Amino acid sequence: MTRTATRTTPDGDFLHVWGSKTFGSGLRVLDDVDLSVPRGSVTVLIGPSGSGKTTLLRAVALLAPLDTGCVLLDGRLHGYREAGDGHRVLPERELVRARLGVGMVFQNFNLFPHRTALQNVMLAPVKTLRRPRAEVEEEARALLRRVGLGDRTDNYPAQLSGGQQQRVAIARALAMRPKVMLFDEPTSALDPEMVHEVLGAMKELAESGMTMLIASHEMGFAREVADRVVFMDGGRIVEQGEPEQFFTGTVGPRVREFLDKIL
Amino acid sequence: MNPHPGFLGSLTSGSLWAAAWTTIWLAVVAQLLGLVIGLVMAPLRRSRLAPLRWVSAAYVWFFRGSPELLQILAWYSVLPLVGVDLPVIAVGILGLGVNEGARMTEIVRGALSSVDSGQTDAARVLGLGPWATARWVVLPQAARLIIGPLGNQMNYMFKTTSLVAFIGIVELLRETQQAAQFTNAPLAVYLATATVYLAITSVWGALQRFVEQRVAAGKAAVGPGRVLARRRLSGLIEIPGAHL
Ligand SMILES: Nc1ncnc2c1ncn2[C@@H]1O[C@H](COP(=O)(O)OP(=O)(O)OP(=O)(O)O)[C@@H](O)[C@H]1O
Numbered sequence: 001m002t003r004t005a006t007r008t009t010p011d012g013d014f015l016h017v018w019g020s021k022t023f024g025s026g027l028r029v030l031d032d033v034d035l036s037v038p039r040g041s042v043t044v045l046i047g048p049s050g051s052g053k054t055t056l057l058r059a060v061a062l063l064a065p066l067d068t069g070c071v072l073l074d075g076r077l078h079g080y081r082e083a084g085d086g087h088r089v090l091p092e093r094e095l096v097r098a099r100l101g102v103g104m105v106f107q108n109f110n111l112f113p114h115r116t117a118l119q120n121v122m123l124a125p126v127k128t129l130r131r132p133r134a135e136v137e138e139e140a141r142a143l144l145r146r147v148g149l150g151d152r153t154d155n156y157p158a159q160l161s162g163g164q165q166q167r168v169a170i171a172r173a174l175a176m177r178p179k180v181m182l183f184d185e186p187t188s189a190l191d192p193e194m195v196h197e198v199l200g201a202m203k204e205l206a207e208s209g210m211t212m213l214i215a216s217h218e219m220g221f222a223r224e225v226a227d228r229v230v231f232m233d234g235g236r237i238v239e240q241g242e243p244e245q246f247f248t249g250t251v252g253p254r255v256r257e258f259l260d261k262i263l
Numbered sequence: 264m265n266p267h268p269g270f271l272g273s274l275t276s277g278s279l280w281a282a283a284w285t286t287i288w289l290a291v292v293a294q295l296l297g298l299v300i301g302l303v304m305a306p307l308r309r310s311r312l313a314p315l316r317w318v319s320a321a322y323v324w325f326f327r328g329s330p331e332l333l334q335i336l337a338w339y340s341v342l343p344l345v346g347v348d349l350p351v352i353a354v355g356i357l358g359l360g361v362n363e364g365a366r367m368t369e370i371v372r373g374a375l376s377s378v379d380s381g382q383t384d385a386a387r388v389l390g391l392g393p394w395a396t397a398r399w400v401v402l403p404q405a406a407r408l409i410i411g412p413l414g415n416q417m418n419y420m421f422k423t424t425s426l427v428a429f430i431g432i433v434e435l436l437r438e439t440q441q442a443a444q445f446t447n448a449p450l451a452v453y454l455a456t457a458t459v460y461l462a463i464t465s466v467w468g469a470l471q472r473f474v475e476q477r478v479a480a481g482k483a484a485v486g487p488g489r490v491l492a493r494r495r496l497s498g499l500i501e502i503p504g505a506h507l
């Protein structure tokens with residue numbers, strides 16, 4: 001059996017990413033990471049600045065693929081093919097299709113400023129999935145209602161608060177019906193009073209059964225919603241466990257030190 | 264020909280207005296050619312293939328770095344030598360447009376690179392390919408940044424067309440030279456021509472202001488000035504908590 005198959009177990013590994021990544025000058029930004037996220041679970045990634053959280057999420061989203069290793073999604077290679085005894089990332093042309101299984105929400109929202117909230121949500125389903133416009137519009141309106149923005153469909157991003165923009169971004173990602181949702185510090189660009197509305201939308205999404213991988217230092221949210229917390233440092237996964245572990249102190253000194261700083 | 268046409272006589276001469284028309288359409292066509300070249304060459308500069316980047320860089324380097332008149336004369340004399348026989352007006356358009364393309368390439372390039380990379384990240388994660396990303400995400404945002412400079416380039420182009428007088432195209436300058444040769448009062452002829460140029464650029468300027476105001480009006484609601492617009496709007500928008 002290949003390495004791939006042995007690493008794919010039926011319920012433990014809905015999303016599995018493992019491997020390394022080096023940037024230009026030999027800086028090892030992901031150093032033999034190995035992370036699996038069970039179906040329908042919520043994993044929160046924490047760790048100091050520069051520890052590789054964004055890089056890991058961008059690897060899973062196939063925006064900046066791994067050098068070695070691969071991503072498995074729902075039992076299949078995601079954006080990679082087998083090559084010899086390892087894996088190789090697919091050429092960009094094929095990655096375009098492959099990316100569809102994963103949705104991502106960014107720190108800076110990255111809404112399209114020239115399109116209304118509704119148009120932001122509709123763009124990709126209409127242009128890349130080529131689904132009928134009327135059907136997509138109905139679904140997009142429902143998604144915006146779901147994140148509490150049913151009355152904001154015709155506003156441009158500049159007319160929305162940060163919290164509202166981020167909720168549009170969540171609706172936009174959901175419109176592609178992803179199997180996994182990634183969040184890269186979704187609330188860290190927000191004024192404090194808007195954080196809860198975004199976390200609220202994420203909590204609702206988690207309760208609906210979405211598989212989620214979230215880089216965030218919102219430990220209250222992690223405690224309430226997450227199934228696992230993963231601590232990264234220097235491109236490595238240093239510790240992982242249930243959220244309670246991270247609060248009750250049964251963690252190593254590096255994690256302790258980090259938690260003392262952010263809590 | 265009347266040796267003393269005077270200012271008004273010159274200004275109402277049919278051949279002057281025929282030449283003015285030549286200047287106008289020549290400038291518009293050459294500017295469009297420049298825009299098209301810019302829209303092709305600027306993305307090449309960001310291609311993943313190094314030779315394509317070199318082609319674009321070399322093009323800009325050469326055509327921006329040598330005198331435009333020299334380029335026009337060169338097209339005029341070299342094209343027939345390599346067996347390409349174009350009407351002289353086409354040579355003029357080519358000379359002006361290819362030169363303008365180098366400047367437009369730089370303008371388009373600047374506009375493209377000022378679109379945040381987060382925009383392309385978001386588009387790619389949503390499954391948009393390179394063309395769809397350019398068409399629906401990057402170009403609409405870059406277009407707003409291109410419109411202003413494009414308007415200024417058009418203004419320059421109305422005057423730069425005078426260079427094709429040197430290859431015998433009868434546009435405003437050439438027509439004026441010919442008229443001035445047969446008069447004892449060339450100043451009146453020159454003043455009439457200057458008036459026509461001013462009329463053209465003034466009408467263009469009014470058009471430009473109109474378009475820019477419309478773009479700016481859109482930008483207040485849409486554009487990258489997000490923080491400013493947000494500040495202005497923050498007093499107006501109530502923030503409903505998450506209805507979840
Ligand atoms: N495109 C790149 N080229 C070179 N180095 C990079 C690049 N992107 C990230 N890095 C480096 O990789 C390391 C990890 O960065 P990453 O953004 O993944 O960290 P992070 O955990 O998300 O940090 P933060 O909490 O600040 O967002 C950093 O040292 C960073 O400087």
Ligand SMILES: [Mg+2]
Binds near residue numbers: 053055184185
């Ligand atoms: Mg980060």
